[in-house]
Amino acid sequence: MGRQAFIHLIDLQLEADLPLDTWIDYDLRVEGEPGGIAEWAPHLLYEGAGYPDFVVRSSIDHLLHGSCRKPHHCAAEGLLCVDRLLADTQDPLQRPALLMMSGDQIYSDDVAGPMLRAIHALIERLGLFDEQLDGAVVDDSASLYRHPASYYQRADLLPALKSNDTLRERFFGGASKPVFTSSTADNHLVTLAEVVAMYLLVWSPTPWTLIEPDMPQLDAEELERYAKEQQLIDNFVAGLGGVARAMAHLPCMMIFDDHDITDDWNLSANWEETAYGHPFSKRIIGNALLAYLLCQGWGNNPDALNELVGRAHALSGEAVRNDHWLDSTSQNTLIDQLLKFQQWHYVLPTHPALVVLDTRTRRWRSESNFNHPSGLLDWEALCELQQELIDHESAIIVSPAPVFGVKLIEAIQRVFSWCGYPLLVDAENWMAHRGAANVILNIFRHSRTPGNYVILSGDVHYSFVYEILIRHRSGSPHIWQITSSGIKNEFPRRLLDTFDRLNRWLYSPRSPLNWFTKRRLMKVIPRTPEHSKAGERLWNSAGVGQVFFNDQGQPTRINQLNANGDSPTRFVEPEEYRDERSGNDRGFLENNRETRDSHR
Structure with missing residues (x-):
């Protein structure tokens, strides 16, 4: 995914079925590195354990489920409930069979300013792929990250054409929702690198140790908002070790809902016509769906998704040969295939x-x-x-x-x-x-x-x-x-x-x-x-x-x-x-x- 970023999709073929309803320890060793998980990710282990473990349950007699995990919401971190539950479970038969996350595992359309700044710092630190952009006032991802509208003003990235008014209102500015809440899409993620970096930052504490984000150029009102959001993001990051530990010990299944891609995704035929009829919004949706494939979808059903993953791998290989720039034609072709996929x-x-x-x-x-x-x-x-x-x-x-x-x-x-x-x-x-x-x-x-x-x-x-x-x-x-x-x-x-x-x-x-x-x-x-x-x-x-x-x-x-x-x-x-x-x-x-x- 970049100069120093790789996604490993591991499909281990076993000679015999794993035993049911009992502890199964596991380890993962990285080539060229000494030791295993206890050395390179000690935060994944519970007290006194030498390895993480899991249980394959013979039936679903107990499960956990939830949705909607917004990093900068003032509520406490719900996944830490899972961590506390697993820490107190001493009997494998008391382990939940799985954790089912039923949508909005990330909010690609509602991003705090400090989170977006961390995303950009991580993109630079890992050298994530750049890409060309069509239909926006910026030509590529590098220009986007430097643009004055990159923070809290992303609706302004659309050219000031009459034909873009509907798209700007519905897709980027967000519709006013007086009955329930207000949509806040002014930091909507755009590039594949931004969405991938978001996944890294919401699932693991490790990427946060690699970056030291500085303050972007903001006006007084934006600075006040940024400071409030920074406190919420700091609290969110403090709990990531427990979140990662819980996920390392429990089968985790996922499915997208709208915020994994964009608010009100495919709400109506008119929404689809507006969003997919513009190259910029179509690219935004496609990038989020490609990141979902790699960071959520494949683990649910590898056999059904291997072909798409292979095409994503080919796109990645082209980027490596092209000075770490994604080929725009190949990227658009893959996005078309993702949007037509029905499995x-x-x-x-x-x-x-x-x-x-x-x-x-x-x-x-x-x-x-x-x-x-x-x-x-x-x-x-x-x-x-x-x-x-x-x-x-x-x-x-x-x-x-x-x-x-x-x-x-x-x-x-x-x-x-x-x-x-x-x-x-x-x-x-x-x-x-x-x-x-x-x-x-x-x-x-x-x-x-x-x-x-x-x-x-x-x-x-x-x-x-x-x-x-x-x-x-x-x-x-x-x-x-x-x-x-x-x-x-x-x-x-x-x-x-x-x-x-x-x-x-x-x-x-x-x-x-x-x-x-x-x-x-x-x-x-x-x-x-x-x-x-x-x-x-x-x-x-x-x-x-x-x-x-x-x-x-x-x-x-x-x-x-x-x-x-x-x-x-x-x-x-x-x-x-x-x-x-x-x-x-x-x-x-x-x-x-x-x-x-x-x-x-």
């Missing part, structure tokens, strides 16, 4: 099966209005999903956006979409597109798809749990929507409290308003966070979700591990539903189980 999703052959959805690149575009939000999966992708699920008794589905969200917030999103402004409120939810919503609900109802579904989601910056039953249907599935967000991000507290209270009033399980939604044929039972003080259903605390499963793939305990150090928050069934479950629902579930067994 980012994957399935793990575990028990229960883990089905990870790509809800970003295979969208069901609205044919009636190109401004309306696209469905999160198109017809073909949904058909493939159904085939993956058939004849499984249970399944864990990872959908970055919740399938069953908070109805009040979805209603607000729908109103803005009707008015032609989906970008104002991030109008991305499964129910926003009638076709995709109907098909996913029909998949759940199919007699040969699983009897127990657990849907793991993130994205929304708060956590909640819903239990869903389909009314008046023999053999109905049992569905749990479990949302944990964010790892290092939170929703505006007062606004979420207001939404939570209004949603409880307007869309309680017995509310007649439910008959005007797609949930009218469902019974949705919200779980209550154990630490809630006034019946809140939405938990607003950065951290990581923790789910325990029984042999049937049903969740038996659902926690949110709080990054602020508070004890875990357990999601419990409200008292008013417990007596009801002991009667009608218990009989319903027993009949459901018998009916599904007879189908098989």
Whole structure:
């Protein structure tokens, strides 16, 4: 990736299967260097250990999940919950089977000034590849890094043409979002080197020891903002040793969401036309997707991605021969191939099966209005999903956006979409597109798809749990929507409290308003966070979700591990539903189980 930067993708072919449910130590030695991990990365070892270790679990009876890790958010680091949990685990059977990160592992579109300065210092220190840029006021990456607009003013990098106004507003400046928050894309990453450096700096403490970033030229207002962000980044960096240690001891699976690439990525057909129709924005998206391939995607499904990695390797080889400049034509060709690729999703052959959805690149575009939000999966992708699920008794589905969200917030999103402004409120939810919503609900109802579904989601910056039953249907599935967000991000507290209270009033399980939604044929039972003080259903605390499963793939305990150090928050069934479950629902579930067994 540069004069002193290399990515090693290691695929170790074993002569025999690894043992299950026991500690497995491992080491990694670097050619020409003495010793192993204990010498060159001692921060990866727990106290008293000679090597890092991992456990291959025979089934998923316990996992961790989360999304949305924003380095300069004021919330504490959620991944340190994982580090503390692993440090206290003495029995291999108590180890989580995996950590599932369901999107926004980086924020390439929302970058603090000190982080961008560190990125540029690391690019120089490692000699990361340069590249030509088309459609901007700068000709190449070297000019970009020196340009006065490089910090807090990147929208000004577009030529001042009338045709660029829409792109500048939607892609770089960010749309004003008065309902939720403001998009801050004024330090949006542009080059491949910037995104790769970002990955290095958010996953490991080591790159920070190689650089000493100086202060860029800023005006008084920008200097004040920079100083505030510097404190947040310093706190973030202080926890990176524990983050890296946790990831060195636990299988980590990932899938992108929008901020890994850019905010509202592929939100609508009109968004796609705007972003992909300009060479500069297309290059930005492509660079982020190429970095995702190398830094996240390949480890999920090497066999499906090896061909693309080979093409990236060829691009790298050309750069080495070209004085460490990427060939622009070859780079654009690879980006075209990445944008057309349709195998980012994957399935793990575990028990229960883990089905990870790509809800970003295979969208069901609205044919009636190109401004309306696209469905999160198109017809073909949904058909493939159904085939993956058939004849499984249970399944864990990872959908970055919740399938069953908070109805009040979805209603607000729908109103803005009707008015032609989906970008104002991030109008991305499964129910926003009638076709995709109907098909996913029909998949759940199919007699040969699983009897127990657990849907793991993130994205929304708060956590909640819903239990869903389909009314008046023999053999109905049992569905749990479990949302944990964010790892290092939170929703505006007062606004979420207001939404939570209004949603409880307007869309309680017995509310007649439910008959005007797609949930009218469902019974949705919200779980209550154990630490809630006034019946809140939405938990607003950065951290990581923790789910325990029984042999049937049903969740038996659902926690949110709080990054602020508070004890875990357990999601419990409200008292008013417990007596009801002991009667009608218990009989319903027993009949459901018998009916599904007879189908098989």
